[in-house]
Amino acid sequence: MHAFYSAVLASVLTQNNGVIAQKDLEIPFESVANYWVASRSRIDLWEHAIIRLRRVEKEKNYESLEAWWAQHVGVLEEVFVTEVLTRVIAASAGNSPIAGREGRFAPVADSIFLLHQDLANEIRRAMLRHQLGAAQPHFGRLNRIRITIQRLTDQLIGYLSISDEHNLAYVNCENSALQFREEMSTVVDYRIQSMMLQWTSHSCFSNLKRILGSDCMLPQANQEVLSAAVSVIGKKGFDVRGVMTSDQTITDFISSSSVDIKPPAPHFGWNYSSMVPWGVQADAGQNLSSTDRWYS
Numbered sequence: 001m002h003a004f005y006s007a008v009l010a011s012v013l014t015q016n017n018g019v020i021a022q023k024d025l026e027i028p029f030e031s032v033a034n035y036w037v038a039s040r041s042r043i044d045l046w047e048h049a050i051i052r053l054r055r056v057e058k059e060k061n062y063e064s065l066e067a068w069w070a071q072h073v074g075v076l077e078e079v080f081v082t083e084v085l086t087r088v089i090a091a092s093a094g095n096s097p098i099a100g101r102e103g104r105f106a107p108v109a110d111s112i113f114l115l116h117q118d119l120a121n122e123i124r125r126a127m128l129r130h131q132l133g134a135a136q137p138h139f140g141r142l143n144r145i146r147i148t149i150q151r152l153t154d155q156l157i158g159y160l161s162i163s164d165e166h167n168l169a170y171v172n173c174e175n176s177a178l179q180f181r182e183e184m185s186t187v188v189d190y191r192i193q194s195m196m197l198q199w200t201s202h203s204c205f206s207n208l209k210r211i212l213g214s215d216c217m218l219p220q221a222n223q224e225v226l227s228a229a230v231s232v233i234g235k236k237g238f239d240v241r242g243v244m245t246s247d248q249t250i251t252d253f254i255s256s257s258s259v260d261i262k263p264p265a266p267h268f269g270w271n272y273s274s275m276v277p278w279g280v281q282a283d284a285g286q287n288l289s290s291t292d293r294w295y296s
Contacts, residue, residue, distance in 0.1 A: 001223040002216045003078040004208060006085040007152060009226060011201035014156040015194055017092050026099040031231040032108055038224040039112040045221060046119055049075050053126060065134040073138045074217040076123050080146045081212070084153045085229060086116045091160050091167040093232055113170065144211050152204040155180045159197055
């Protein structure tokens with residue numbers, strides 16, 4: 001699954017956060033464990049890439065450094081793009097209790113958030129070190145991706161902070177989030193609020209589609225994290241317009257191999273006519289080229 005869908009899922013979860021809260025969400029312990037394992041495993045893969053960069057820097061071989069950036073730029077994109085979902089999960093579900101346990105989801109969600117944030121900051125420092133050298137061909141595009149995702153994150157969490165001020169702890173720029181929250185707070189009608197949030201999200205999605213690479217560097221890891229993030233909400237899901245339903249799950253609408261992300265509707269028109277079963281999506285995705293996984 002392409003990392004782009006992390007941003008889509010973050011937007012859908014934010015839009016329906018009020019409904020989730022009203023349903024007295026209790027997170028199954030298995031979902032907590034799956035989210036930790038899937039997220040931590042992907043972070044480990046990202047960290048291996050950074051370790052290789054440090055080794056190349058010590059060698060002081062410019063050709064090797066150029067090769068590293070060319071080979072890993074897709075991984076760096078994924079770190080930036082997926083951070084929005086990590087922050088939204090921590091903000092929206094962190095206060096939820098774990099079913100059958102005395103604790104809450106916050107320690108796990110916050111740990112993943114902090115690890116993800118540290119790694120993103122490490123990548124930013126690497127970009128600055130090499131912006132006039134090996135990273136120069138990629139610096140501008142990576143920076144645009146980072147800024148676009150930060151803007152989307154601040155808007156989504158700014159919206160979440162309307163109901164809980166604590167959520168501002170997960171923004172990139174508090175002033176930006178507060179400004180968006182003030183704009184949304186002036187709208188009384190929830191339906192109009194939801195529509196405004198969708199328009200805002202689609203503006204960022206359109207920018208991302210233009211600047212993101214089509215290669216899917218860690219499709220299996222991304223799939224596992226998104227599946228775990230969905231399981232955090234239990235069996236509650238959303239319909240094709242991003243509205244929560246009681247008898248369908250979001251996994252019926254997101255697939256690593258068959259999602260059509262041309263936005264004809266308020267949210268993306270999920271192409272669910274040719275969905276593969278959720279349990280075998282990983283095998284189906286592995287049989288596709290990186291381009292097919294992105295555009296099919």
